[in-house]
Structures are given as structure tokens and as C-alpha cells.
Amino acid sequence: MPSIILVRHGPVAVKASGLFSFREFCAYIDAYERAGIEADALPPEEVARLVGGAATVLASDAPRVSETLARLGVTADVSESAFREAPPLTPNLPLKLPAIAWMILARARGEFSPALAGARDDLRSRAGQCAERLLEASAQGDVALVGHGWFNRYVARTLAGRGWRQTAGPGFDRPWGYLIFSP
Known part of the structure; x- marks a missing residue:
């Protein structure tokens, strides 16, 4: 029986510390997107x-994912923007907050x-299309998607909705996190 393995990239070289204004957080996200x-x-x-x-192996084309693949010693069969992370939909608030607080606000705003x-419908549609590609590829054996935590959560929901069950993995809260799904 084939498995579908969803993997989050390794730890990003850009770190966030201190408090950020809206503009500073947006600049941090831009740097994060360019980082390995x-x-x-x-x-x-x-x-x-x-x-x-x-x-x-399918993969996002983000630099942090490309470097993750290199550290894994793997070349992706497909690497493209369809597997990229959903951008945070950060609210423009006149506050200074830690980066994690801005991210929570952005994800909550995007969800609700x-x-x-x-934007939410587009994200779900893209995750559904990616899940379909994973399901098609699973006809050849195990398939891995190396990508991002938030987007992988959406792909995981789609797989579960198609009858695949999560069988192992710690989740995507930390770098190198993963989940394994089986039919």
C-alpha cells in the first residue's frame, strides 16, 4: 500500500526577535520567503x-524547500509554485507585536x-489540486511532498476528506515535521 508523506522544510535561516510593526513584519516575511x-x-x-x-517527490520551489531537499540528498521530480506556502494575510494594525503574534493574527484573519x-477558497482549491496530484502519483508507490506547514495542513485535510487516514508523524509545528497518510 502506498503512503503519502507531507514534510515541512528545515529551519529557516531568518530569525525573528523583538517586536515588529506591521511594516517591519511584512519586511520580515519578505526576507523569510527569500531565505534558505x-x-x-x-x-x-x-x-x-x-x-x-x-x-x-513533489516540492515547493521556495528557496528554503530547495535547500531542504539538498540536505535530504533528494532531487524533486516536480518543483513548482503550486506547492508554495499560503502568504500570511496580515492585518494592518498600529501595534508592535512579536512575529508569532502577527502570524497568528494573519492566519486567523485568513481563516475567518x-x-x-x-483567498480562502483559492487556497482550498490549490490544496485540493495538489492532493489530486499526490493521489495520482501514489499509483507508482510512496509519494512525498516537501513544502510548508500551513499549506501542508490544507493538503492533509483534503487527503482526509478523500478517505486517506493519518498513520504517523508529529505534524508541522516544527521544522522537518511530517505526517504520513495511507488509504
Whole structure:
């Protein structure tokens, strides 16, 4: 039976500390999007084994994912923007907050704001299309998607909705996090 493995990239080389204004947070996100992973970051053996054993590897084309693949010693069969992270829909507030607080506000806004229903629908549609590609590729054996935490959550929901069940993995809260799905 094939498995679908969803993997989050390694630890990003850009760090956030202190308080950020809206504009400072947006600049941080721009830097994060351009960054690779930490120079000394090595993948857990389990993640390297899972991705290395996949018959097909799909990946985001973000720099942090490209470097993650290199550390895993794997070349993606497909690397493209369709698998990129959903951009944070950060509210423009006159506050100074830690980066994690801005991210929570952005994700909550993206999930619940009626004004952003179109963006939410687009994200769900893209995750559905990516899940379909993973399901098609699973006909050849295990398939891995190396990408991003938030987007992988949407893909995971789609797989669960198609009858695939999560069988292992710690989730995407930390770099190198993963989930494994089976039919």
C-alpha cells in the first residue's frame, strides 16, 4: 500500500526577535520567503529515510524547500509554485507585536474574515489540486511532498476528506515535521 508523506522544510535561516510593526513584519516575511535554511541544519534520519524512499517527490520551489531537499540528498521530480506556502494575510494594525503574534493574527484573519473568503477558497482549491496530484502519483508507490506547514495542513485535510487516514508523524509545528497518510 502506498503512503503519502507531507514534510515541512528545515529551519529557516531568518530569525525573528523583538517586536515588529506591521511594516517591519511584512519586511520580515519578505526576507523569510527569500531565505534558505540554517547552515548547520540536518534532517532527522526518519525524515531522510521517508523522503529518500519515496517513488515520487513533489516540492515547493521556495528557496528554503530547495535547500531542504539538498540536505535530504533528494532531487524533486516536480518543483513548482503550486506547492508554495499560503502568504500570511496580515492585518494592518498600529501595534508592535512579536512575529508569532502577527502570524497568528494573519492566519486567523485568513481563516475567518468574510472579506477574505475568495483567498480562502483559492487556497482550498490549490490544496485540493495538489492532493489530486499526490493521489495520482501514489499509483507508482510512496509519494512525498516537501513544502510548508500551513499549506501542508490544507493538503492533509483534503487527503482526509478523500478517505486517506493519518498513520504517523508529529505534524508541522516544527521544522522537518511530517505526517504520513495511507488509504
